[in-house]
Amino acid sequence: MENPIQETDEISLKELISKAGAVVAYLKSLWLKLLLLSLLGGVGGFFYAKQQKPKYTAKLTFALAEGGDKMVGISSIASQFGLDMGGGSAGAFSGENLLELMRSRLLVEKTLLTLVDSAGKPKLLVNQYIDFNKPKKTKARKPTDPVPVSFDIQSVEKRNFTLAQDSFLAKVSKDLTKTNLQVAKVDKKLAIVSVSFTGEDQWFAKNFTQILTQNVTEFYVETKTGQMRKNVQMMEHKVDSVKQALERAMYGVAEEVDGNQFLVRGVAKVPQAKKQLEIQVLSTMYGELFKNLELSRTLMAKDQPLIQLIDQPRFPLEKKKMSKLLTAMGGAFLLFLLSAVFFLVRRWWKTQWV
Secondary structure: OHHHHHHHHHHHHHHHHHHHHHHHHHHHHOHHHHHHHHHHHHHHHHHHHHHOOOEEEEEEEEEEEOOOOOOOOHHHHHHHHOOOOOOHHHHHOOHHHHHHHOOOHHHHHHHHOOEEEEOOEEEEHHHHHHHHHOOOOOOOOOOOOOOOOOOOOOOOOHHHOOHHHHHHHHHHHHHHHHHHEEEEEOOOOOOEEEEEEEEOOHHHHHHHHHHHHHHHHHHHHHHHHHHHHHHHHHHHHHHHHHHHHHHHHHHHHHHHHHHHOOOOOHHHHHHHHHHHHHHHHHHHHHHHHHHHHHHHHHHHHHHOOEEEEEEOOOOOOEEEOOOHHHHHHHHHHHHHHHHHHHHHHHHHHHHHOO
16 A cells, blocks of 8 residues: 555656756756846846945934932922922833934924034024935926925924925924934943934934934933922022021111110010011021922932933944945846746746647
């Protein structure tokens, strides 16, 4: 019973080898066509790589050091003066979320609407992007083409923008964050963030990377310490108010002393005693408020994150250009493969109708 099975397997293998040999022989018979097509693919790949513009990469790295726990020692101040020293912003804007802030539309658009120095003249970064990407040769505009967009330096507030300008900013922001911008930690265990931007305009790449990082870090620090800063300012106002009241009370005591120095009756000294009691109360209150104010300032400084730039983009930027040789080889191989498949499919199709 085993011999027939073995014979069948042997025959199938022989047929497979025979068919493979026939395929190879058929392709050998078309070697000239395949060679010409491969050369055509190589030439096409060469000229494709030649037409591609070089791309520049601007890289920036910074270290993020988070502050301590701002709730340590704050409960006593909050209970005495009804102040909320924050705590929610730390969780909402942790170091991990800083990476997402880099891709946020709010901060990317703010970066695009920043003034930069362009050949000694101020220019919005978004206008620099428009000038570089507009076609070199002007063509007749069709009714279906989008309306040309530009931004005026004098009116960069979004409430003054037209629908076309808002749409353009949204599209550019989405394209840049999706294809050009890369933000990541150098290592998961390290608090070092790498920001890189790759584009065809090296000036735009450098400016965009630096300004975006500055805007994000300022927004991050302001959000992390915003509530505590407001409470410190409120406490400073209270300290100033108590200090002014204390000074007025001290002047009042001096006036009472000057007015009563020739009086013998004790009842005349009652207002003076009241003023002195007020001074004692205000002095105690001032001392406690000042102590808590200094504690709040210390905790705010401790909680404020430290963002230290390590490497900034410098000219010349890293340049990447498509290799003509590798692209030509890839084009030749791809067209050879597609041509071989085409000829084999055509041959198989003809045999089906014979």
